[in-house]
Every structure is written in C-alpha cells, then in structure tokens.
Amino acid sequence: MQTEIIIAGFGGQGVLFAGQVLAYAAMDQGMHVTWIPSYGPEMRGGTANCTVVISDLEIGSPLVSHPTAVVAMNKPSFDKYESMVKAGGLLVINQSMVDRGVERSDIRSIMVPANTIAEKIGDKRMTNMVLLGALLGNLGVLPLNAVEKSLKEHLPAKHHKLLPANRMALESGAAFKAVTAAQVIN
C-alpha cells in the first residue's frame, strides 16, 4: 500500500516542515517514506511544495503525477493541484486563502479555514498543522497521535513549548470531515 501526498503553498507557510512531520511520523511507524521538495531557482521567492510518499514497500519514485492526497495552502496550489489528485483521492484546502469551491466530483475534499483557526489557537504559524490534521483525520495512513509523538521526538527541545499548540491545531483540523463535490454543491 502506497500513499502519496503533496503539500503546497507559499514559501513562508511551513509547507516543507509539514511534509517532514509527516515523514517523521511514517518513519517512526516503521514505514517506508520519502520526502522531496521542489527546489526552485537559485534565488528566493515564489511557491514551494513537497511530496511525501508513504509505503510498506521500498519506494520507487519519490515524485508522482497523481497523488493520493493534496494539501493546498493557497490559491495557486489549489488551482494547480486540483486536477492532479488521483480519482478517489483527497484534497485539503486552506479556505482562508481561496475564493472558490472544488470543481471535481470524483475526489473527496475538505475546506478548512486554517488561518482563522490558527489565529484562534493564538499562533498563525499553526496553519500548516491545522491542515495536516485535516489530512490525517481523513486519510487513515497515520494516526494523529503518531504525528504528535514524532513532533515531540524530532522537534528541537527549544520548540517544545509549541507542542500543545501543535496538538490543538492538528485536532482542530482533524475535526473537519471530507465531502465529495456533489455534497458540496448540494
């Protein structure tokens, strides 16, 4: 069984970190996992994304054309990846940054007002964790607490004070449940 996840957004949104958290968790669960970023031009700016592949077999390609799931943290990512998600796959969208709904009806999707939630939790930087929570809550590839455990283990000690906020963010995200476009329309 192989699950492929792309997380995409602006440079400062913690896209790469969210992917790494996922990868750590998968590793700690004894699974095969790859994490690979898009590494842009030799200069700054623009968007970022990473692909995480989790599998029980040695992983072939760390890149995929049609991922099982996508987390789109901003509008450009939403626009770019909606069409790529595998049929039956999952699309998690940061509702705070988009102005339209999901068009495809053959995938599951979740709209999460992640910025708002993060701000409510009191730390804008938690946006990525809210979305990660939504992803995990609807994907079943890794239990939420695996991610929490990994955060504790791999986050440098000086950041441990953020753990409660992280947990809250993940859980608030996980509370959102995926729907299919048909449902959305209705």
Place this chain on the structure above:
Amino acid sequence: MQTEIIIAGFGGQGVLFAGQVLAYAAMDQGMHVTWIPSYGPEMRGGTANCTVVISDLEIGSPLVSHPTAVVAMNKPSFDKYESMVKAGGLLVINQSMVDRGVERSDIRSIMVPANTIAEKIGDKRMTNMVLLGALLGNLGVLPLNAVEKSLKEHLPAKHHKLLPANRMALESGAAFKAVTAAQVIN
C-alpha cells in the same frame, strides 16, 4: 618506391635543417615526402634527430624502425642507429666525431671527416651539408642538383651568400663512395 632517412646528431649541428633541405628537394621533384623531428622534453639540450620519408605513393608512417639510410653526425647517433639501418641500407658517419669503425657487414657505409672538410671550406656550419652530399651521392633517391636548386629556392635571400659554400660542401661529400664493412676491414 620509398626511401627513409634518419639524420641524427647534437642539437647545434644542423640536423633538422639538413632533413628539411632533403624534404624541400623531394617536394620540388614532385615526390611525396614527410619530415618529422624528435621533439624532446620541454627543456633544452641533448640530441636531435629527424626522419625523412620520400616516396612516390601517399606516405603512411612518417616514422620507421629500420630506415633505408642514416646520417650519424656524432658518436651517440652512430651507436644508436647502426643496428637500425635496414639490411642493404646506407650509413653515413661523421668520422670527425666518432672513434670506431662500422661493425655491420650487411650495410653500406661511408666515413666522412665532415668537420675537417667543412672547416676547409671555411664554414664549420657546412658539416651537415657535407654529410648530406655523401648521402645523396650514394643513395640515388635525389640528384645533387635538386638539392642545390631547393636550397636556392627556399633559403631566405639573406642567406644566399652561403649558396656557393653549400654547393661545395655537398659536392665534397658526394665524392665519398660507400663501401661494405668487408671492404673496410680488408
């Protein structure tokens, strides 16, 4: 028909020039010819040699293991090349610079006191031309006057005053007749 000639001696003896004169003459006679020097280490000193191949066909190798003829202008060259001359070939030796006779009996050879003759002509630099004369007089690959003509044509004008001396040197050399070792011993 192909004739291969090696001319060898010390750096300052005009070895390379003698070979070039030969090559010019052959060219002017409409024959195929190659001239190639040994080019030593990136620093000065030591011995020099060149190989001239004259042929009526497109020339293959410009280098040969067993030349038709060798002009040895000093002792080291005599020692090195005596054994290499093709059986039946010709060895022209600058008698002024060697202290032994020819050992092989399957080749023709000429001992020419070239330094002495050149000094007599009044120009030590003519040693090479004396030996070239001896070579041509005994090889039959090119007539002597072909070489004289080439000298006139290819020597820069400022050196034309040397032409009479050159002619004298060539002719004095050509006067020497090759013998076989057997004859020498007798």
Place this chain on the structure above:
Amino acid sequence: MVQTTLEEQIVYSRPESFTDTQTHYCPGCTHGTAHRLVAEVIDEMGIREKMVGVASVGCSVFAYNYFNFDFVQAPHGRAPAMATGVKRVLPDRFVMTYQGDGDLASIGMGEIVAAAARGENITVIFINNANYGMTGGQMAPTTLPGQQTSSSPNGRDVEVDGFPIRTAELLSTLDGASYVVRRSLHDPKNIRMAKKAIRLAFETQKHGLGFSLVELLSVCPTNWGMTPLQAQEWVADVMVPYYPINDFKVHPALANIKA
C-alpha cells in the same frame, strides 16, 4: 515679452536602457540600484546601441533581461575573459561586465587581474555584498571577519578562513588599470557618487584609456537576515569602515573629463 509660468516637468523616469521587466531581486536589494545607475549613464552617454553586456553567475545572472541592449552570459568568474573576446573583435563597442564578489573575487580572480593587467578597455561593475547571494548566502572573499554565513556558521574566523579581499585596492596595483574606485549604494549621497563613478568608468572606456572598475558596496537583506533598511545601516556601519569609499586609481587623462 518674457512670460514666467510654472510647468510640470519629469525630473526622473525609468531609463530607456531598461526593459519593461520586473526584476527577480529581493525587495530592497541594491543590485537593482546598480542596474539603474548603469542604465542612466548609458542613456546619458547615448551608447545603448553600442553596448554589449556580459552577465556573470550570481544573483545578477539575469541582468540581461533587465537591460535593453545586447548581452552575453559568462561562466562563473570568466566574464572578463568573455568581455575581452567581445572587445577585441569589436573595439568600438562598449563592453561591460557585471559581476558579484564571489564571481569576481573568488573563482574569477585570475581573469579580472589578467584583464586589468592587459589594460583591457572594458568597464567592470563589481557588486560587493559580502556573500554569495544566489546560492544562499555562503562566505565570500569579501565576507567580513566574524560575519555569519551559511558556510561560516560561527562567523568568519580569520585564523581559518582568512581575511576579506579589498579588490579595488588589489587591482589598483596594476599598471593596466586606469580607473579603479569604490563606492556604496546605501544612501542617496553615496548613490549619487556611485553614479558619477560609473560615468567616469564608461568615459575611461570611451577614451580608450583601458581598464575601469567600480566596486559597489551593496546589500543582501535576504541572506544577511535583515530588512532592507537594516541592511543599509549595516553597510554604513560595518562594511564602509573595512571597505573605504575611495578612488584607488584614476588615469590622469580623466581629470579633463567631466562625469
């Protein structure tokens, strides 16, 4: 009859030697300022159609997109050699290289010294931003003692990493170099001075006087981890003391040329 009226005039607008392209530089990066000054000088001298620029490898690699004249792009450090090639076959064109400090003072030191020694009649715009901007802020030959970079994480240790190179001073020892100065881009006054120097550098070339180079102290807010304003202050407070703003070599014939 003389009439005095108030009339609105354009006192500054985008130089013609620029294209209508957004740069890829980070906000506040004075690569842009240096570009602008070059473009202004070229406009003023009316030599746009005679220019051949040589871009180098560094953040300014895409300089060719921003200038509205012919451009080639050199391998890392080799712009002066490429410029030599261009200039030798087209002696009446204006040839400029635009190089960073990693490009010019590290990998390209051999080429710049040789070009200066040859008195190559080209103009070099040299951007000293105390690090390798493009590759993410590694130590450059110009990185200051103690300065943290991604390849000197504990600050440049002169015992191990050596001392910064004062490029303009070094090149001014060469007889072939006719105009070698240092300027800075951190405030309006210095920017004005920088422009004058760039003008004189191109005048040097125009009059066939040989090699000219303007070293420009420039910010890299992104890799320095500063805001643009902080970065400008850092130039004034830390860079200028180490890299004095000065004329290191001025060909006597330039005295008569106004910039």
Place this chain on the structure above:
Amino acid sequence: MVQTTLEEQIVYSRPESFTDTQTHYCPGCTHGTAHRLVAEVIDEMGIREKMVGVASVGCSVFAYNYFNFDFVQAPHGRAPAMATGVKRVLPDRFVMTYQGDGDLASIGMGEIVAAAARGENITVIFINNANYGMTGGQMAPTTLPGQQTSSSPNGRDVEVDGFPIRTAELLSTLDGASYVVRRSLHDPKNIRMAKKAIRLAFETQKHGLGFSLVELLSVCPTNWGMTPLQAQEWVADVMVPYYPINDFKVHPALANIKA
C-alpha cells in the same frame, strides 16, 4: 694553555637538503641558485624532515628531484591550492611551493591570491624570469614592455598585450599575507639578501604567522638569447628598475626574529 693554529675548515659545501643529482637547468640559470638558497635555509633551520615541497609546471617541474625531502607536483598554477591541502591536514609540517611567473602570475593568479588572502601558512618561492622558460620563452605577465619573446615577436606592446604585473606589490594588499618581499639573484650581494628573505619567509611559517612569499628576479639566458653574464646584467639594468627590490609586507612579529 691556549694554542693558536691554522686549521682548514669547510666554509661552504653542498646543502644536505639537496640530492646528488645534476639539474636539467641551462648553464647559468638561477633557478639553481634559488634552489640552493632554499636548501641552505632548510638545512640551517633543521626542518628537512618536516618539509613537503610542491613543485609547479615550468622549468622547475623537476625540482622534486633535486631537493632531498618529500615533494608533490601540482597542475600548472595550482600549487598554492595543493599546498593548502597538504598544510591543512599536516599543520605542523613546513609546506613550500616553488613557482614560476607564468605558473603563479598568469594561470595561477586566482590560487595565489586566494591562498594569500586566507593567510595560508605556507611559503612561496616565486621565480620571476620575465618569460615562460619551459615552453620556449613566450611572453609572461612579467615580460617587460618592449621585450621580445616567441609570442611577442615584435616586443611586448603594452597597448595590446598590457602591462607587466608586479606580483609582490599586488599580493601585499592582502591582509592575510604576512611576509611579501622581492629580491634578486643577479649578484652576490642580492643573493645574500635573497637568502635572508627566504629564511624570514620560513620563519614566518614556523611562527604560524601566515602566508609568506619571496619573489626572486631570475635569469633565463637560453630564452633571452644571452650568456649567463649578460643575463645577470639585464636583470640589474632592466628588471630591477621595473621590479624594485623591496619589502612590501612584513608582519610586525617578524621584527623580533633574526634571519
């Protein structure tokens, strides 16, 4: 009781740091003199067994055959980089490069400037003979204006070929350079001065003061088309005026060290 006798003593003999090998140098070539001075200094300092020499590409490529200590041989111009590699893993050894002017000041300019800027704790013996000896006397960066060489057959034309590089002066602009001087090998007095300088250069290294370089004006009778004696005069008359014998950089700590 004190007795005074006349006793014959050896006042000079071949240095121990030499092997019993004939050199391949042309008669009168002062590459040999430079070698000898280096060997004498190494004998006197007793550091033969701690030496690692770096030969370069040029007539002195076979220097390793003549010195009786460990030697490596660098690609053309890259000796300072190789020396850096050796020194960084063996900081307590003495590392010397021996380089010609083509090697150091033309193809190797980048490496020597970088090594000097880094304050690399090595000693460089730099032979300025105003041409490329090994390849048959082409123009070097040090070839004097008007000097005929096989690649400047009409004499070096500064308008086209540029100006000679004064290497010691150039390198002395670098903070990492601790001892940079020029000496000559064209007469006994200058040879004695050269030896002292070589000693101080190695002392610089011994005391961990950083980069040291001795530029030595040297003859190339063969390619200059002169006898050895004429060549020495040419050094005195033509080279020394252009390349002044001087100390360009002397680390203050060296004041207390006798050579």
Place this chain on the structure above:
Amino acid sequence: MAKELLKGNVAIAEAAIRAGMNAYFGYPITPQTELLEWLAKRMPELGRAFVQAESELGAVNMVYGAACTGARVLSSSSSPGVSLMLEGLSYIAGTEVPVVLVDIMRGGPGLGNIAPAQADYNQIVHGGGHGDYHPIVLAPANIQEAIDLTYGAFDLAEKYRALVIILADGSLGQLMEPATLPEMQPVIMRQPEWATYGAAGREKRILSSINLDPPKQEAFNLHLEKRWQEVKKAEIRFMEYYLEDARYAVVSFGTSGRISLSAIRAARAKGIPVGLFRPISLAPFPEQALYELSQRVEGMLVVEMNAGQMLEDVIKITRGKIPVEFYGRMGGMVPMPEEIEAEIERLVDLPLSLNGHPRDRWLDRFSLAN
C-alpha cells in the same frame, strides 16, 4: 542503529564524516551546496579540516594535495563545477592518490539549470579528463545506498589508490528518507607507504603524474589498465528487481532507476512480466550480468535523465542481439512513473526491431509529443 530521516546531501556528508574523513574542500554550487554547508558546521566542531575553496579548481587541487599525505579527503560539486575539476582529476588518477568526489548532477549543458539530471554519465564514466584513466563510479538510488556507498568509498579509493566518484542527481541530494548512519570511525592520520608527509627517518618520496619518457609513461599506463582489470573483477555492483521471470527488462540507474521501479510495479500489476536492472557501479559497469540478462529477455528499455548516454553502453554490451528501446528526459526534467509505464507497454505491444537506433526512434516520438 536507529533510523534517521536524512536528506541526501546531508546523509552523504555525514557518512563521509563517519568514515573518518580528515578533510573536506569544496565550493558552493546548487544542488550540492547543503553538503558543503553541513560540513562547514560539522568539520570544525570535530576538529577536522574544512576549507571553502576559491573555486572548483582550488577545491580539486586541495583534495589532491591533502590526499598525497595519505589523508582521507572528499570534495563535492555539481556538473559545471565538475567540468572545472577535470584537469585535477586526471592528475589525481595519474598520481594514484585516493580521492572521493561527490557529483550531484544538474541540467546542462552550460549553466543550464539546477534541476536533477544524469547528463554527465559520459563525462564521469568515459570521458572527463585527458588521458587513459578510470575512476570508480558509484550511483546510489536512495539515501541508505548513498550513505553506504560513500562510507565504503574511502576504503575502495585506498585499496586501489583510485578516484572514486559518487554520481547522483539533484533530486537525490534533496530527497529525505529514513536511513541508518554507520558507526563513527576514529579519525586517524594514515601514513601509507607511498604518501608524502615529511621524510622523517625514511627516504624522501615524490608524488607526481609526469613521465617525460614515453616508455615510462606507457609502463605506468599499463599498470593502470591492469589495475582496472582487477577492479572490474572485484567491484561490480548492481540491483535486480522482478527479473526472475521477466520477459522484459528496464535498465536504469540512480533516480531514474528507482522511478522505473514504480513503473514496473504498475506494469506488473497489469500482468506485464517486466523487471529492473539497476547498475550501481557505473564503472566498472556490470557488463557480464547485463549481457546474460539480455540473453534471457525479449527486449530492453533503457531509461535515463539524459539523451541516451548509458544507452550506448547497453547497446554495446547486448551486441545488437535483442531489441533495445530508449526513454529519456533531459535538461532537468524527471520522468514520471506513468511515462515509463507507457514505454514499457509500447515495448510489449509493438513489434520490436533490431534496426535503426533507439535514440532516433525516441527522438521522433518525443518531438511529436513536445
């Protein structure tokens, strides 16, 4: 030891540290820079030598010098930087000093871009510097392999007094995977019997690549060739996947190799009996194994991130006896599993031929598609 999630560039750097590397010399270039940056931090911490060289020319000659002392040394770069190192690499080979080099390839030619590529296969495996010499070239496809190959590279380099090149592409440099780092070896100063570290109490030594006398140089060349024959006997490495019952084989190394694995699994899922042959040692190349494989299968597909460089070797080794097809992406493009899967299906569905050149056929298809 526990697994860690490691990035390729960092994993390679850390593996070299664990192997007891004494010194590193390098110059920044994307996508290799993190390797240098990691060592900029770690080496001084451990009291070992780290120098950011003035250029790749500087770096290669610093490793050359340091290697002459017997030290374990590493440099790293990416394509254009490696081009600048070739004179030095030829000298290193000509002096027989052990050096390990990491090349994280990017798109070319020229400045190209910084995206992953495999277009320096010929440069590293066949061409490169002047003269006859043979580096050992190892191409990892995942982080653990990158670690293990790097860790072993120093021993290999010392065993054969040879240059060992770890050849990877930009995506492997950026990839993170769980992997186990080997134990930290003590860092010692080796003093092998050929090294130059000061002639205390022994004859002086010379390390050089010059032999003005051609017969001596020829004898040296002969020695290098004979030693390469030994390397060829002992150091072949490759991986086989799903080849036992395969009727078709994909031949691919490094990143394109692992991507092919995904395609092969997908094809297998559709019932196509296809497997993967992934050379790890590109030099010495697993010629015999590939030749034997070619005797067993009906067709081969070579997949590379270049215009077909290893392809020529595969054609040579298989002696034109079985049909070979090619699929490549160039200039920093990475093939997706689906593309390769489609190529596998073509191999199975279409009539195969021994005529013409697989590259030409690919170029025709590829031009149409692009």
Place this chain on the structure above:
Amino acid sequence: MAKELLKGNVAIAEAAIRAGMNAYFGYPITPQTELLEWLAKRMPELGRAFVQAESELGAVNMVYGAACTGARVLSSSSSPGVSLMLEGLSYIAGTEVPVVLVDIMRGGPGLGNIAPAQADYNQIVHGGGHGDYHPIVLAPANIQEAIDLTYGAFDLAEKYRALVIILADGSLGQLMEPATLPEMQPVIMRQPEWATYGAAGREKRILSSINLDPPKQEAFNLHLEKRWQEVKKAEIRFMEYYLEDARYAVVSFGTSGRISLSAIRAARAKGIPVGLFRPISLAPFPEQALYELSQRVEGMLVVEMNAGQMLEDVIKITRGKIPVEFYGRMGGMVPMPEEIEAEIERLVDLPLSLNGHPRDRWLDRFSLAN
C-alpha cells in the same frame, strides 16, 4: 597553388588565417605552442586580433565571447589545457555559438609528457564537459587534410552553430609535408541574425546557456539532438584504403591510421588481403560504413595510441558479429609499422573468437612483451 613544405602546427594556423579567422585566443602548451607562436606573428601583421590568454580558462572564454559577436574564432591547446576548457566548451555548446578548437594531444593522464597520443578520444568525442552536447570532431592524418579540415571547420561551425574540434596528436603538429594552402578569404565581420554585436536599429539579443525552467531546457536539448541528427546525416567523413578485396580491415584514425597504412602495404606485399578504414569525422562517426564493412570482412584490428577508446565504439558498431582485435600504444608511444604488421599477421594466422574482450587479450600480450 604551389605546394609548400609545411609543419602541422603552422599549416593549421595558416589555414585558419586563410579561412578569414577574425581572432585567436590561446595559451602556450607543448606540442601545440608553434601554432600560437605563428599566429602571434601573423595576426597582428594582418591587423587581426591575437591574445595570449592568462590560461586555457581565459582562452576558451575569450573565444566564447568573440564567437558571440559572430566573429570567426579559433583556440588551440593540448590535453591538460583542453581539460581546463571543458566548462567553457559546454557553455559554448549550450549557447550554440560557432567555435573552432584545435587539440594537439599528448601523453597523459596528468602532466604526463609531451609526446604524441590519442588518449583524449573519449574526452573529445564522448565525454568532456557536462551535459548532453555534441561537438563535431575531425581527425586529420596528414598536413593537407589538416589544412582542408581547418579551413572548412569555420563554415561547418557556422552552418550548425556548433563547436568543431580538430583532433590531432603531437606528431602531426611537428610533421612537415608538402601541401597546398587555400586561397586567402577576405576577413569580414559577420553579423548573423543571432549574434550580439550591439543592438543598433534592432531588438536587443541575449546569448546565454541558462534555462532555469527545465521544460525550456529540455526543449533546447531536444533541439540540439535533432540538429545532431542532421549533422550525422550530412557530415560523415572517412577514408578507405585497399578495402575492395580485403578480408581483414584495420580501423584507425589520425597518425595511427597513417602508420597502419604502411603496415597494410607491407602485409599486402606478403599477400594478406587487408585494408584500412580511417574515420576522419570521429563525431559524427562513420557508423554505417563501418558496420557495412564489418559484414564483408572476417576480422578487424583496431589500432590506437591509447588503451582502446575508439575500440569500444567499433565493438558497439560491429555488434559483436565479427572478431575484433586491438593494438595500442600508450603514454606518448607511437606504434611502428612492423608492430602493426605483426598484429595483422596474428589476425590472419590465429583462430579468431567472439568471446572475451580484445583489450584484455591485448593487455595480456602487451604485458608479456613489456
């Protein structure tokens, strides 16, 4: 025109002048230096640009710059110097500017020596700089050919906007032969529609080898590959000697090719039906012609002044279908006709086999003999 006795280095230099070369940039290195020295005298005489660069890096980038203006430019060097040029050559290829380079090979690897060699075949023909690119490589075997190839190289370079390399060895550089120099072409400043010479009255132009966007770079790579297909169709050159009735063929280029000719004549004199296939364009290689030849003969002998580099191409092209043997000299050694003749006789006398590698057999023989 009348024949002149010309030395290889000088002949090549003068041919370039006659071809209207605008500028030369080079750096001294034996055995190429006379070429540079000739031009140091001639170019200023003719009012054209000559620069002795600070290094080969300088030289290659000067030709790069000058070529960008549309000028006809030349550089020259020898093996270690060419290694230093490879980054630049890759840029030149990546920018599609026409450049002609002369490489007079010497013994290697490393500093090696200055004697003639052919050991950079792979470097020039296959490997070299980073990235996928293809120089046109022409290997003259005599002075007239050197002149004609050099003279034509500029047209070729401009026609394909490509790098053309004249690949010869030290002995050809030193050799004198009668030859005819072509007519002096007028020296003009070309202004092709891609060149950068100042944007007077037209849109500005950019010449660069960078394409940060991989799809764009891939499109460019594709373009280079397609153009190379054209070159392959139009620019194959080779010479055949005594092959009409031959049962054996020697395959050899440049100097070793012409030496083989002597051996073949000697063997023919003994009644052995052997001929010579001498590739002139090493890239594009005369693959088809060689393949067809391999169908007609019973065995082939590859002769090179290296450890068997072109050999691998011959093996590939002949698809293991006929026996191939190898004879090489290395490190600056030049084979004598007798040695090759003996190898031809071995080919005829001994049972030939398709197994094993010709290089291994040669190494066994050669080690015994040395």
Place this chain on the structure above:
Amino acid sequence: MPPKGRVEIDEFYCKGCELCVEACPQGVLALSADHINAKGYRPAELIELGCTGCGVCAIVCPEAAIVVYREVKTRSQASEQE
C-alpha cells in the same frame, strides 16, 4: 516657498522595500496600508501633500519604479521671432 512636485510609483515594479519611504526628506511616502500588488508586496504610495519633487526617492529605488515630477518656472518668449 518650496518647489511643488509629485511622484508616480508603478506598483508593477515596486517591491515595498521601504527605502524610498525612509529616504524621502518630506516624509510623504508610505507603504500601502491595505493594497497588495500582484507579486504580494505592499507598494509605496504618496500619502501626503508636500512632495517637492526632489527625486531622492527615485535615487534610492532599486526597482526604478518611481517617476518624479516637479513644477519648474519656465520663461517663454511670447513674441515670435521674426
């Protein structure tokens, strides 16, 4: 009376670096409080009266985003030259 001027800042080029804001001797520039341009930056704007058209902002602007206007006295010869 100080000269009167104004500036036009092209938000297409502006990256909101604030250098002009800091440099303006009159303090009449600021980054937009609410507007974000296509590249995601808050462009600089003229926020108050008082611009003298001195051009300092343009001198420091790395993006050449600013056009500066100034009212200048022009003396025109009304009578035609005949």
Place this chain on the structure above:
Amino acid sequence: MPPKGRVEIDEFYCKGCELCVEACPQGVLALSADHINAKGYRPAELIELGCTGCGVCAIVCPEAAIVVYREVKTRSQASEQE
C-alpha cells in the same frame, strides 16, 4: 695577510656558466681550457694561487658545485679540564 683558502669544484655538477669566474674577487677561477665534462661543458677550475676562501663563488654558483675551504685560526685549550 689575507686569509688562505681554496675551492673544490665538482665537475659532475658544473655547467661552465662562468658566473663564479666573473664573481671571484681574486680572479683565480677560469673555465677549463681543454677539459670537457661528461655533459659537454668546460668546468670551472682554480687557476692561480690567491683564493681567500671568501665563498663568493659558491654564493653565485647555481649548481652548488663548489666546496670552499678556508684556514681559520683556532684557539685550542691545551690543558684538559679537570
């Protein structure tokens, strides 16, 4: 009285460059008139009395071919130390 000295010139190394001949303050050196060494050079020789052992010849010799001896006054303490 000037000090007395002598030199030994090793013809194995000597290349007859004449630098020592020119440099010798006493003018007591010359190239051999008749002898040629194995490398073909006329080696330098001491031709007259008068060498002071000053060592100047050795200082200029590029081949380190010269050994210089000089008679020096030594004061020896005849009585043993007890």
